[in-house]
Amino acid sequence: MEKIICVCGHENPVGTKLCGKCGRPLTEEAKMSKIVDMKYDGAAIRSKTRNKSIVDKIWNFFSSVKVGISLIIINLIAASIGTIFPQEFYISVSTEPEKAAYYEKTYGSLGKLYYELGLSDVYSSWWFQILVGMLAISIIVASIDRGIPLHRSLKNQRVKRHESFMKRQRIIGEGSITEGDSSNTLNLVEEKMKKLRYKVRRDGNALLAERGRFSRYGPYINHVGLIIFLAAVMLRLVPGFYVDESMWVREGEMRAVPGMEGYFIENEKFILEMHDNQATENQELQGVNVVAKNYQTNAKLYKQTDDAVPGKDDDLELVKEYSIRVNHPLQHNGYSFYQMDFRLNEIKAMNFELTNKETGESLGAVSVDLTNPQNEYVIDDQTKVQLLGYYPDFSGFENGEPQTKTPTPNNPAFIFKMTTPEKPEGEVSFVAIQQTIEPNGDNAYKMAFNSVETRNMSGLTVHKDSSIPFLAIGGAIFMIGVAIGSYWNHRRLWVEQLEDGSIRLAAHTNKNWFGIKKDIDAVTEFAHLPKYIDQSENDDAEKEKEGDSTL
């Protein structure tokens, strides 16, 4: 590999700005400048060293700060587009045409366009994920590209730096000491800097005092946190890591829990309670009459024994009994059951009276339990009602056969055969809500509708997110990195005693020049050092922005 050989004899990789050993400027640019660029301490950024193979080209693309910032901006724009209208996730319709209709109806033609462009589900779109992925690559590559050379150059810092390095620092000073014995000066500097909690190293007539070096790692720690965070989000896609399923359970029903193998949930009761106050002024303004006080599902969670196969439900053991309320999900093994929806008053049983049409006299009551209809309902030895057919959601006849369009009892219909002492051969009647058909002509009896029994239904979601601890760790590391990079700074002071006993000093900090000047003021007074100057202040142009060069 090509090397740049410094005057001092040290070999530096191509792209190095300041010699890794003595600090002499190596590039023309660095030689010309009055104050050297101390980013990465002058080490060669890896991507700047070679640019040949395709791998290098891709690498260099992602390590570029310009590309990184562009990616951040593109990601921000894409993410904010997703907040213009609610995402599909928050809309309570399930099928595609319903969604399309919803966006058009609610938000007009803009909404339609929004849906058609796929912006209604932007965070799951492939291009958004690729954008986030590219940002992640950029963060990782840039961190490796810059972090490793920086780490190396910080670790291998020489105490003694060349005059040309020292003179190009922002804070410099040169001259003889103001009073006392010059042979003791470096000892005094060391003593004071140690008191100021600097780490001091000496090499012959040179001294390096350094403090807060770890703050240079802040941005990289921050990046590590960010990557853990993104990885945790990605982990959600791994089966079993993230479960978000919904289910309906009627009162009295037991259902297998989707996404939670071997578990069953039973809904014992759904309770909806309302406040019984008079409508307040605000309520009236909002057109609200009653306000819910409590939504509650009394649920029982069962588990199958481990070796059991699905379907054999005679060996279930009760795991937990819990009243699911708002903010009080049933929790077990990292799974939470939340109550998301409910439906009231689904028909559970229908009560009829076997009635003589002419006299209105009842021969007895028949109650059909829709969860378990029977073949016949016996009233006495001469009177019985046979159930020939049951259609939970009657939708009309096809070839003379009654049809049901769903398994839900929204519009229950029955075919009864009524056997009475008067009509021992039986009379057939088709009974639906507000509809009776008597296929064999005029019947003497009818099944008079009396009352219904209803039950409620709870809409539950099963939720599990094992990525939360990783998200928390990633977030914490991120914040620690931000804090380290923001509240600490890397201060260095180089002092060299020249042969004639005079002192040359230079100082650098990545931020907070005020702070380092205070330290140098103290040591100047203590060790009687020559007065220093701030070269950038003399320029009268505060070019360096505070907090700009955190890397």
Place this chain on the structure above:
Amino acid sequence: MDKKKKRSITRGAILVVLLAAIVYTVYSSATNDKVKVLQVGDKAPDFELVDLYESGLNHRLSDYEGKGVFLNFWGTWCEPCKKEMPAMSRQYATYKDQGVEVLTVNIAQTEFEVKKFLESLDVHFPAVIDDTKVVMTAYNINPLPTTILINPEGRVEKIITGEMSEAQIASYMESIKPEQE
């Protein structure tokens, strides 16, 4: 030179790993609903359900190993389910003796409805009711009818959603017929 090569390989490896992570993310979120679903070639999840007519008779899938199983999920409200049933019944009569079992799974309806429905169609094959929808969940059944063909080794041979014609049913049963010794 060695160092240079090593670095190129490291960089290449890092980029490949990161690229793979993105591809995986995009792929699995695009197929999010499909990953959980049973795939052809998977071991068919075992289950056990009680026979519709004989309460002492349990149908356990693993008991049918060595036979082809024609597993059909249906409901009485589902029109195509109803249409394909007579053909299934006829073909079952033919393939029954050749080692093909038909098992029809009704999704959580009442015994009364299921019995009346099968009687009215005059079809004859083993039927079970999945009361708690556990088998439906395990097989991730979405549209009805769905038919799962399970070969004699107990693996999923094919998943068919939607109505089947009689010729199709016959060829499906043929495909899971165990080889005669």
